[in-house]
Amino acid sequence: MNNFWRRGEHCVWGTAAALTLTLLLAVVLIGVVIVNGLGVFWPSAVTEAHLKDGTHLMGEVTRREAVYLGEGERLQFKVGNRDLYGLDFRWVDESDIGQFDLPDDAVVLERQEYGNFYGRLLSVQTPELGATVLQNPWQRLTAAHQYVGQQKQGELENLAEQLSRLNAQSTRLRIKVDKLIYRGATGDDPDLQQLAEQQQQLEGSFTQVLMLQAAQLEKLSQVTATFADAAGCERVMAVSDVVRFYRPNQMSMLQKVSFYLGKLWELIFGEPRESNTEGGLFPAIFGTVTLIFIMSLVSFPLGVVTAIYLREYAKDGTVVRLVRIAVNNLAGIPSIVYGIFGLAFFVYGIGGSIDRFFFAEQLPSPTFGTGGILWASLTLGLLTVPVVIVATEEALGAIPQGVREGSLALGATKLQTLVRTLLPMASPGIMTGLILAMARAAGEVAPLMITGVVKLAPALPIDGSFPFIHLDRKFMHLGFHIYDIGFQSPNVEAAKPMVFVTTLLLVLIVLVMSSVAIYLRNKMKKRYSYRTF
Numbered sequence: 001m002n003n004f005w006r007r008g009e010h011c012v013w014g015t016a017a018a019l020t021l022t023l024l025l026a027v028v029l030i031g032v033v034i035v036n037g038l039g040v041f042w043p044s045a046v047t048e049a050h051l052k053d054g055t056h057l058m059g060e061v062t063r064r065e066a067v068y069l070g071e072g073e074r075l076q077f078k079v080g081n082r083d084l085y086g087l088d089f090r091w092v093d094e095s096d097i098g099q100f101d102l103p104d105d106a107v108v109l110e111r112q113e114y115g116n117f118y119g120r121l122l123s124v125q126t127p128e129l130g131a132t133v134l135q136n137p138w139q140r141l142t143a144a145h146q147y148v149g150q151q152k153q154g155e156l157e158n159l160a161e162q163l164s165r166l167n168a169q170s171t172r173l174r175i176k177v178d179k180l181i182y183r184g185a186t187g188d189d190p191d192l193q194q195l196a197e198q199q200q201q202l203e204g205s206f207t208q209v210l211m212l213q214a215a216q217l218e219k220l221s222q223v224t225a226t227f228a229d230a231a232g233c234e235r236v237m238a239v240s241d242v243v244r245f246y247r248p249n250q251m252s253m254l255q256k257v258s259f260y261l262g263k264l265w266e267l268i269f270g271e272p273r274e275s276n277t278e279g280g281l282f283p284a285i286f287g288t289v290t291l292i293f294i295m296s297l298v299s300f301p302l303g304v305v306t307a308i309y310l311r312e313y314a315k316d317g318t319v320v321r322l323v324r325i326a327v328n329n330l331a332g333i334p335s336i337v338y339g340i341f342g343l344a345f346f347v348y349g350i351g352g353s354i355d356r357f358f359f360a361e362q363l364p365s366p367t368f369g370t371g372g373i374l375w376a377s378l379t380l381g382l383l384t385v386p387v388v389i390v391a392t393e394e395a396l397g398a399i400p401q402g403v404r405e406g407s408l409a410l411g412a413t414k415l416q417t418l419v420r421t422l423l424p425m426a427s428p429g430i431m432t433g434l435i436l437a438m439a440r441a442a443g444e445v446a447p448l449m450i451t452g453v454v455k456l457a458p459a460l461p462i463d464g465s466f467p468f469i470h471l472d473r474k475f476m477h478l479g480f481h482i483y484d485i486g487f488q489s490p491n492v493e494a495a496k497p498m499v500f501v502t503t504l505l506l507v508l509i510v511l512v513m514s515s516v517a518i519y520l521r522n523k524m525k526k527r528y529s530y531r532t533f
Helices: 002-005 011-039 137-182 190-221 253-269 281-315 318-330 335-358 373-397 402-407 416-442 478-488 492-526
Strands: 045-052 056-066 074-080 091-093 097-101 106-109 116-125 224-226 234-239 242-248
Touching: 011 253, 011 492, 056 091, 056 116, 116 137, 116 234, 137 190, 137 242, 253 281, 253 402, 253 492, 281 318, 281 373, 281 416, 281 478, 281 492, 318 373, 335 373, 373 416, 402 416, 478 492
Parallel strands: none
Antiparallel strands: 045 056, 045 097, 056 074, 074 091, 106 116, 106 242, 116 224, 224 234
């Protein structure tokens, strides 16, 4: 036993136990997120409960729990139909239920608004399709939904693109007019008159396309379907407001798997709807990845160059020691402090100066003097640069001094020694700093809330419109999305599954980006690591 304590075996066992506990907690965390998140997309059976008081209830059974201070269980039904009931979920004691049914004709509708609808299909009104469709209501609904979808993807999408193009042209003309007025042009100026004529033409074209779009939407709104809930209350809905519909009690396993994969596809590549509680997360995913990429372009070079100077060029002294202490302390400053600094320095300071010098004609409407993905990336870059500095300096310090002396003795300059010998050998440690920086930046939310992130961004920071990269635009972020739907959503209970799904996506993005960096680090380590023989 004395040898056990003297050799330090207790420290080894303690370290192994801590590592095991950490891995176990990580696995449990990911498992909880997966179970609570991805399971919501599976088309669960729709249950109709006949209550003993004579009422009926239809929906998905989502939870079971013991009755407090009583016997038996109570069930949570996702009843949907928010436009009829004003709520999405309802708790019912199992003792109050007389009979359970799984009706084959139960229909689930996913709508643009008011969440899901659970009920039965009664009839379909399709004046645009005439008598060319079948008389079966379900087949008529399928044909009507396909027709509406084709119209949306065809004529309506073209009209929306025309409106977007005309709006962009109008914005450019407005900027030109503002510049001329700012420079002192009056109403008699020929250039100003020409721009005014072009604006009038654009407004006429815009009005014409808008009227065509309104007429098309009015025509599609006439394609309707009538449904009834479990109590028999009828509801007429426009088919264009229905995202998808299905009868889960009639679906085979293959159909359910296909439906599930379609929902996952929508989650990754679709647009959000219903106050971000439904639909996809593509804008948030795109914004998160873009933010991390721009942040890495800022923090990585700045951190590496700073570490190189501190380790290889600066003479050790009081000033250098103070700088190292300051860098270490910066790594522990709360992120919200960086957010306040980014708002004051980048947004109001640099952004406001850019507006005054280059966009003065548009003031007081700010261009760069407001939150955007550029300022958010720079703020996170400053937040993570201490991590890169410390990791790079430690990697350079781990290289034996004899390597430097040998390189200089063979006639290499200090710069050649640094570039061709030291940096390749330190590259695994430098990549470690980048990995830690990306992981921390991906989960930060507080600085973003005041430097550019928004609940819903109408346009992506990168698109097909000139100049293609719009660093002044606001953006969506998965971390803020979790906060928004988890604490600011008007229907928190219904948003819980999306919170878990968004958390899972954020974890996966961090794991994927970190895994790529770890792979590159291992390759560099095998190639450049220092070996003694």
